[in-house]
Amino acid sequence: MRSVIEGLQALRGIATITAVTIVAELGTLSRFSNPRQLMCYSGLVSSEYSSGSKIRRGALTKTGNAHLRRVVVEAAWAYRYRPWIGGPLLRRQRNLPQETKDIAWKAQWRLYSRYKRLEARGKNKLQIVAAVGRELLGFIWAIAVGAEAQQKAFAAESCQ
Numbered sequence: 568m569r570s571v572i573e574g575l576q577a578l579r580g581i582a583t584i585t586a587v588t589i590v591a592e593l594g595t596l597s598r599f600s601n602p603r604q605l606m607c608y609s610g611l612v613s614s615e616y617s618s619g620s621k622i623r624r625g626a627l628t629k630t631g632n633a634h635l636r637r638v639v640v641e642a643a644w645a646y647r648y649r650p651w652i653g654g655p656l657l658r659r660q661r662n663l664p665q666e667t668k669d670i671a672w673k674a675q676w677r678l679y680s681r682y683k684r685l686e687a688r689g690k691n692k693l694q695i696v697a698a699v700g701r702e703l704l705g706f707i708w709a710i711a712v713g714a715e716a717q718q719k720a721f722a723a724e725s726c727q
């Protein structure tokens with residue numbers, strides 16, 4: 568769990584308390600076969616009203632883990648600002664694998680761009696942050712699954 572918590576802290580808006588909360592609420596993230604399952608589990612997906620060929624999307628389902636959803640949306644507010652690594656984030660990333668740092672940097676650019684694009688379309692800030700939080704879960708999943716795989720490889724190596 569420690570490697571997953573440290574890996575998640577590479578993301579902007581996620582420090583120790585948030586990372587521990589995410590891991591405590593989710594447990595092993597590799598149990599989700601893809602990021603979409605994690606997004607559905609959190610309840611950060613839109614509801615759907617379908618009949619025949621007509622599909623209408625509605626508000627967030629909010630059927631998942633409310634504590635996880637709150638923490639992720641709080642972290643998503645950090646992506647309003649231009650991508651930058653400095654100060655506390657730089658210290659948190661110091662001893663992490665380059666692969667994790669690359670995912671975190673890609674997350675900063677993608678989520679900042681998404682925020683600005685939705686803001687330019689005139690969307691409500693709360694809706695924008697919910698959408699960014701949903702995508703943030705995808706990056707959380709990628710980092711956590713990578714850290715869990717590294718941890719399993721290390722454990723298998725030490726047993727031999």
